[in-house]
Amino acid sequence: MMGLPLSKIPPWLASPKVVLALTTAVAVVGALVGTSMHHTPAKPEYAAGLPSDALTVDAYDCGANWTSAKPGKQNLLIANTGIQTTEVYLVDPDSGAIYGEIVGLAAGTSDQMPVVLGAGTYALRCWPADADPVTGPPVRVSASASGSMAGATTPGVLPVSREDLTAPVKAYQAYVEGGLAQLKPLVQKLQTDIAAGDLDAARTDWVPAHQQYERLGGAYDAFGDLGDAIDGLPNDLPGGVGDSGFGGFHRIEYGLWHGQSAAQLAGPAGDLVASVDKLATEFPGDQIDPLQLGLRTHEILEDAVRFELSGQSDQGSGTTLATVEANIDGTQSLLGILRPVLTPRDPDLPRIDAALTRLRALVQAQHHADGSWTPLTRLTTAQREALNSAAGGAVELLAPVATICEPRLDKS
Amino acid sequence: MTAPIGRRSLLRAAGIGGVAAAATTAGTGLALTRDPASAAAVSAAAAAAPSFHGPHQAAVLRSAAPATIMLALDVTATDKAGLTELFRTISARAAFLTSGGLPDQAGVSGPPTDSGTLGPEVVADNLTVTLGVGSSLFDDRFGLAARKPNGLFPMPVFPNDDLDQAQCHGDLSLQLSADHSDTVLHALRDIMRSVRGAAQIRWRIDGFVSPPRPSGTPRNHFGFMDGTANPDVTDPAQMSRLVWVDPAKNPAWTAGGSYLSVRLIRMLTEFWDRVSLGEQENMFGRRRGSGAPLSGHAETDAPDYSNDPTGETIPLTSHIRLANPRSAATDSSRILRRGHNYDRGVDPNGNLDMGLIFTCYQQDVRRQFETVQNRLSGEPLDDYISPFGGGYFLVLPGVSSGSDFFGSALLA
The missing domain is CATH 2.60.40.420 (Cupredoxins -  blue copper proteins)
Known part of the structure; x- marks a missing residue:
């Protein structure tokens, strides 16, 4: 006009x-x-x-x-x-x-x-x-x-269009859908263990199920209310861990590592299966804003820094580093999906890869032959500093991914 | 887990806004009169704004600034190249932050490079950035073991200490001082962001210097003037004798550096406030109101010990008499004090956690700080203080120019 x-x-x-x-x-x-x-x-x-x-x-x-x-x-x-x-x-x-x-x-x-x-x-x-x-x-x-x-010349960045992000969005959708399909049998197994009263098996099976969810990039409210139902923390509930609204993986974790009975955990286990089913059903119909791809690539690890490496999310299992490993998996998967967009635009891409490799090595050094993970509280000061520093270095480098991948000069 | 709402617009709001960056002249604010003998000279130096570049680090001879942050860092870079990069980065950030100006701009290639907490244009505000190395840096990580000076070793435990290892030692000391809190906090965020992945904060404490009340040397939390009898920083001969490392007894790379002792000392103010004035003054050896030695009238009067051999006027166990007997034999143990008050909340009993960030520069820690400390051992004042942290560091030689960097001679 x-x-x-x-x-x-x-x-x-x-x-x-x-x-x-x-x-x-x-x-x-x-x-x-x-x-x-x-x-x-x-x-x-x-x-x-x-x-x-x-x-x-x-x-x-x-x-x-x-x-x-x-x-x-x-x-x-x-x-x-x-x-x-x-x-x-x-x-x-x-x-x-x-x-x-x-x-x-x-x-x-x-x-x-x-x-x-x-x-x-x-x-x-x-x-x-x-x-x-x-x-x-x-x-x-x-x-x-x-x-x-005098200063460092402001770098120019080729604009990203929504069309550039169409294929990555589809790939991300497929990644999450595939991941949810893998998650379903894992939470069902957890429910079966609890129903059978085999809490040792439940403690063993809780870890890979939780890891599989953590791989999907559900950080910072990406999956909305269902995300909270599946992986919420008790921190903002008036009754804390005893609050009737506390459910999902961390509710079950709390019970499994605090001597609760199978009967006490049957309800939360059933609710978890139902929530995962619901997410798996609803997710394919959700519209994903292309802007979200860059944000999630950055924020999965921001979430890990804030809630995992602080020790805040651990409800007794001491498997914080297993969660961080899964978060690295998720970050690297999203980064792989965005790689064609980032390669011509982010000269720090090799440094991002190196930072994630370094972080992964530090995390995996705490994964033992018997499958157990060193709890954060058992790390030495030097070990914890190295982990926090590597994670900090990674999120610092990942932050520009969100800025660079924001669609510009494109109103389609 | 917070919702992602408005993240983009928040970033924008942070990046934009504000009118033309008016060049701000930092008010020197407080009259820096900690060294009465040299107050005029130091004020003149401050007014001219200290250059970051020079043979020595700028803060050593300057009076303690109104606002400070003292940090100990542990290096998480894993090799000498990483350590060199770390020192280069701190040098470059310090050169910019201490002179101020417009920050670099990321454009759309990343989030804003500057936190914006000082406005669109960074003000220098008499900022100093002072970097030191601790003995733990000279282990096998960086191949520096053979370069460790004999005079650099871990701070021991002294009688009356109650050390928390989490607040002791560190690979590096980093002190940020300026006229205002916002400036040092801005510098802290800037530097830590730029070295993320290469160093981690081990401990931190913030301090301040009060304005003179009503005049003279600023007071500590016990109400006494603290720092009256410092060596004369305008006397180069005295500084060569007492402050700068002795080239004959140290590796060549240390030339221009100075040894730093940091002691974090809680002051039990509730207990202190229940002590009579006479007892307080006898513990220090000075009048609380005027700061005068008990043998004199004015703060700057020299205490008279020769006519008071039995301590009838100034008790033999008083702090000033033990710390500095003012004899020829003890002259070489004098230290250059650069202390700050700290105040950080309450302890679990509800008592105030207030105290002193004692820092002093010297040529030789054993000959000076430790000798003074040992003379003070068992002084009556001990009952009212509780040292809980700190460390020994070698404050590096200055950065000579824009192409030089901290520790270049050490890492050469």
């Missing part, structure tokens, strides 16, 4: 000089534009406060007044003099790589885009709501900065 072809704009208005001059009296321009030019509503009055030295953007101008730039650290001040909210990107006009973004710059507002410019060609690219993208003139930066302006 908006976005008149450039040719229809009167030459006096298309001149960057004039646009810049007019921003100082933008309320007047707003009235002009609104009534006589485009038959659109007048600009809101708050547009009058826009800074006069800003790069200006609107539906058909995207930083036309940006004609030269110094190298190094700086804040590009960008004002939306149009009447529509717009996304503003700083791009390499040749490759399309993105250096910076201002999401949803509302009409009549301004914001800073902090960036470190290096030698190269830059342009602003705007995407107003309900209009096509507009790219401003290319601005060449030569030489490099010195003194306090």
Whole structure:
């Protein structure tokens, strides 16, 4: 609707000089534009406060007044003099790589885009709501900065489209569906053990069943209420471990390692089987936002750092490190699914792989020949520091995956 | 397990916002007058903002800053290359943080590089970043065993100590000091984030220096001025004799460094407040109000021991008399104190956990700190204090330039 072809704009208005001059009296321009030019509503009055030295953007101008730039650290001040909210990107006009973004710059507002410019060609690219993208003139930066302006040049990242993520989303769906199919017999076995009163077998079978769930990337509410029913902790329940709302893997763990009877655990075991069945039935119908893929790849291990390596989630089994191993499995599976998207975009991918390998080795060193795991509380200070440090290093490197894999310049 | 709601928008909110980064001149805030003899010189140095680069680390000769964080780190990097990378990273972050300016920008390649807690532009705020090495760094992990100075060894247990090993020792000491708490906390997050995966915090304690009340040297939690009789930091000969490592007795790589003793000392304030003023003053050897020695009128008066051989005026067991007898024989045991008060909540009995982060620089720990400590052994003040942590470190030589890094001579 908006976005008149450039040719229809009167030459006096298309001149960057004039646009810049007019921003100082933008309320007047707003009235002009609104009534006589485009038959659109007048600009809101708050547009009058826009800074006069800003790069200006609107539906058909995207930083036309940006004609030269110094190298190094700086804040590009960008004002939306149009009447529509717009996304503003700083791009390499040749490759399309993105250096910076201002999401949803509302009409009549301004914001800073902090960036470190290096030698190269830059342009602003705007995407107003309900209009096509507009790219401003290319601005060449030569030489490099010195003194306090010097810094590491902001890296450009090729935008990810929703289409780029279609195949990964399908692969993720298949991964979770396949994983749930494997989980079902494991929780059924656990239920059978408990029904038969064989709690030794239940303690043995609890670990691989829980691990299988932890592989699926259910971190940070990914599976909603069912996720809580399956793997919730008692921490936010008024009655704690004795709360009637405490169910799932950790409820059974608590009972198995605190001398509860098979009869006390029969109910929770049945509920767990039912919840897993329900998730397996419902999950294939769920829409997965492509944005979630990058987030989950990062947050499975964030969840492990917060709830596992802190010792918080352990309800007596001392198998925290088995859970962390499963979380590494899940992270690496998602990373594998996103690899085609990440390879051209994240130069740290080899470091991520190395960090996960290192973490896995430290975890597996605590998995013993008889199948048991060293409880966190039995680790030496040095062992625990090494684990926490390796996990911290991994999540630090995984955080950009979420940022990089967020779809940009794509409203499909 | 928290919901992922709004994560993206939160990140954005953190990354954007704020107006042009106005260059902020750090107010020096408190008058730093801990060393009355050299107050003017030190204030002048502070006003000029200490350069991070130089033959010595900047904090050693500066008065204790209003806000500090003392950390012991254990290195989790597993080889010499990893340790070198760690030292290079700390050096680079320290060079930036101590001079301030616009942070680097990740653009869309990752989360914001800076926490934003100091606003869009990092203020220097007289920040110092002081790195030391503990004797445990010289084990077989990094091939440094042959380079360990003889004067670097683990802090022993002294009479009256109640050491918690979790709050003792460490591969590295890292002290962040500045005029304000937000600056040191910002630096802490910045540095720890940048070294994630290579080092882990072993223990941490935060401290502060109170403003002079009403003037002179700031007071400790017992109400007494603490740090009155320090060596003169403006006298290079004294510093060569008392503070900087002796090149004749240490490996060449230590040149420009200084030995650091850290003692975390709980002060039993409830008990102390039940002691009469006269007894308090006899324990210290000074007037509580004025800070004057019991033989004088003003804080800066030298205590007169020669006319008081039996301790009728200043008891022989008083803290100042034992710590510094002011004799030719004991002059070489003087230390450069850089203490901070700490305050961290309550103990399980409901008593206040307050005390002193005692730190001192010296040329030789045995000749100086330990000699003083042994003279103090059994002093009446012992009943009101409980040392529980700390360690011995060698504060590394300064970083000479932007191409140099901490420990470059050690790792060469």
